[in-house]
Every structure is written in structure tokens, then in C-alpha cells.
Amino acid sequence: MDWLSFTLITTLIKIVGLCFVAILGLVSYTVYAERRVSAIIQDRVGPNRVGLPLTLLGFKKDVSFLGLFQPLADGIKFILKEDFTPAHVKKFYFWLAPALCLVPALLTCAVLPFGSSITIPWNGSERTIPLVIANLNVGPLFVFAIASLGVYGIVLAGWSSNSKYPFFGSVRSTSQMISYEISLGLSLVPVLLVMGELNLVTISQQQSEHGWNLLPYSLRDGFDLDRWLLLIPLGLAFVTFVIAMFAETNRLPFDLPECETELVGGYHTEYSSMKFALFFMGEYAAMIVGSGITVTLFLGGWSLPLGLDNYLPKGTVWVGLLHTAVFFSKLIAFLIFFIWVRWTLPRFRYDQLMRLGWIWMFEICLANVLLTAGILWYIS
């Protein structure tokens, strides 16, 4: 088999594996984790029943597996519910909006390096498969460009619903996302200045060799004062980026688009069944991809801490799988942090949100860019 078909097949496997198995699987189990973690934070037990219904087959007891089958039950419920389209909506856009919400979130995972690379023998020669779907030179820019499209889904949902509450919800969401996109983009500039690179694969590779951006120490290079000095702007960039990420994904404490007391359900008030589920999945997928970007840029992506990767053989299958496992464990830890924050903080008022976004975040990010440039100039 020639090189082209080999690449095509491996890319297809990576797309299916990452988008549909890993991300969508993670989405459903993040919902489950959200419910269990919120439960234990609030001193409750949470869903722990859904399992194999063995009593239907005549056994004495059901097996519950800690309720791990809950996402399956949720999915079946969403599919079986009545998919109701109100008469007053603008049908075409009403149907388009949920897809526009989910697709950008799934598209952005194309540039996420979820492992180093695997070398396998093929037709008598060695072939290296990089564990990323698309090795683009514009990684973060691509992510921002595509992720901003997610706002269209929300706008269209609010507008096409042709009713007041969804409209208000979507207007709020739009202004929030556009305001925080500025800080999101600006807070990344220091990282890109320090790395001198826009390719996420290279960024992960450098961090695996020289230590993470937030843990700039590797056993091979030893202590380097300059890099610890750069930790000040990088730490600030991390905090601002994570805050902007929370706002971008409409998570608490910035979940103003969905507000039961003021807006009924927000932009998805008129949606039901699987169309509602698509919004839900889009939100969680955006959260997962956002965590992936944060992990890649600040926490070393797929790499082990302290530059331990330098001592591992490169490209073997086991190391590649280990790196994938490391990436996903970091991702999951970050998702749990998302959930933890959600069930801790009360939400912002709308004017507070805008004030934070425009008066604080934006200025801090700008100052941080200058600070990084100054430190880099001082070092060189």
C-alpha cells in the first residue's frame, strides 16, 4: 500500500477515534461526572443505580456499577423524547443551530496533539504516525477561528426560536463570548512569544524536552533562572486564559445565557429531545477542547513532568500510548476542575461580567503581553 492511502487510513482512524470515541465518550461521562461530583460537593449520593437490569432476565439482583450506565440511559431518553418543533419558529435556522453549536467544538480537536508519535513496521519499512489529526502551523489561531463560529449556533438558536427568552439569552451569550474572546486571544500571546511557535505539536514537543510552561524544570537541562522569571507572565496568562475559557464555554460562574430565573432556559428554551442534547454536547465538547488547549499550552500536553520523556525511547508504540494516557489524564483532571469550580462559585451579575471582561481581563492581558516582551528583551 502506498504512502497516500496509508496516511488516509490512519487519519480516518484518528478522526473517528478522537472525535467520536474519545471526545463524545468523554462528553457523556463528563455529564455523569458532573452529576456525581456535584452530588458529593452537596453532601448527596448522586445517580448510582443505572446498570445492567439483570432482574429483567430473572436474576436476583441488578448490577449497578456505580451508575456508570447513566449516560446510556440519558442518551436513550433524549432519542425517545418527542422532538417538538414549535409552529412559530423559523424552521431552517432552528434545525441548523444545534449542529452549528456542536460541529465547531468537534472541529477544533483536529489540531490537538493527543500523544507523541507511534512508529510501526508497515510493508517492510518503518512508518511514523504523529498522534494529531492535522499538524497545522497555526494551531491556536485555527482553534480560535473555528471556536468563534460556535457563537453562530447560539445566535441562530435565539433568533430562530422567535420568542423573547431565547432571544435575550442568545444576545447575552453573544456579547459575553465576543467580549471574552479578546482576552482569550490576548492571554495566549505571552505563551506564543515565549515559545516562538504557533504549532501545537512543536509546542508540546518543546515542553516535553525542557519541562512544562508552568513547571519549567527538566532533569536534563537543570535549573534555569530565566525560565522561572518567565513563569510570572506565564502564570498570569494561565489564570486569565482559564477565566476567559470559562466565559467562552458558558460555564459557571459565567453561565448567564442559561438562567432559569430570568430567561427560563436561555437560548435553548424552545428546543427538545436530541436537538437540545446537541446544544448540551456542544457545550461539553467545547469544554473538553478548551481543556485540551490549556493542557497543551501550559501543562505540557502529552508530556511527562520534569522532562522525563528524554529518558524514554522515542516513537515506540508503548511510549506513544503512555503519552496518550498522560494527555487524557491531564484533560480529565482539568475537566474535574471545571466541574469543581462550577459547584463552588455563584454566578456574576451581568454588569459585573462585562466589567470584569472589559476593565480587568482585557487590560491585564495587554499589560501581560508587554511584561512578557520586556522580560524576554531583558533575558536576551
Add this chain to the structure above:
Amino acid sequence: MATKLLKRPKLTFGEKIYLPTIAKGLIITLGHAVRTFLQINAKKPKFTMEYPEEKWDAQLPDYYRGAPALVTDENGRERCVSCQLCEFICPPRAITITPGELPKDDAFAKVEKAPREFKIDMIRCIYCGMCEEVCPEQAIFLRKDYAITGTSRAEMVHDKTRLYEIGGIRTGLVNKWNDLK
């Protein structure tokens, strides 16, 4: 005028920049999470009662308003005389009574009546207890049964036999002429 001046609390620097207080909040929720997680692992959640296995029944108070039921007295006679007051008072009209005579050979045939059929639709019943309150014969009581289930509408209608089965026997005088009642 009654003007009340609110004194805003003076915030420290740490509270003003917000992040340290977020960290404090996160530590509090983490404490709750870890504690409850350990309790669940030890199979003893402190606040949760896992319903079908554990029930609160023993702690139900005497005044608990569960399913309404008819009672017989200590001689096995029906107390209900089918006066239909409960049917009349019932706010959701859940009660349907078909009045009837006692059998001819009964010693009280000339004195009292008894319901031929007494139906309570448990889909309609709102457990308000007005039937119990209005009954001059103290024949209908709200019991502690609360898990009333059925797979059809017909099954949810309690007929006379079922009502007496739930109600059982209640001893003591009917104090219908008692001033206190």
C-alpha cells in the same frame, strides 16, 4: 423618613482581587466532596436515605396523611353509614359512594345503612384529610400508606374491599354525639 443606611463591609485586598476567596471556596467544597465521598465508600452516607432499601416508615408521625381507608369496629361491623358527607366535601371529587341497605336479617337493618360500593380514585385523591374530618361516624381515616401504585387507571381506584383491607379494625366508641368532636 425611615431611611436605612447600609454599611458596606470593608473588603481587604485579598477579597478585592477575588482570587484568594475563590481558592477558599474551592477548599470548602473540596472538604465536603472528600467527606461525602468517604461516607459513600463506607456505604454510610450521612444525609441520604436510599429509598427502596431504607424507609422512613417507622418515623412517620401519627398525624401523617397517607391513603384514606375505611375501618370496621371491634365487632366487625362497617362503621360507614353511607351518609355521603365525605363524597360531598371531597375537593377533587375522588370519592364515589353507592348507598345501600343492610341485609334484612341484620340486627341493625332498620337502624343504619351501609355503602353498597365505596370507591376512592387514588389518582384524584389529594390526601387533604377532609373526609376524615367530616365523617360523623369516624369511619374513614387517613392511614400511613403512601406508596400507592398501579399499572392502569382502573387499578388505582380503591374499591370497598381494598379500603377495608387497608383500614383494618379501629376500636373505641363512635363519639358522634360528643360535644368535643
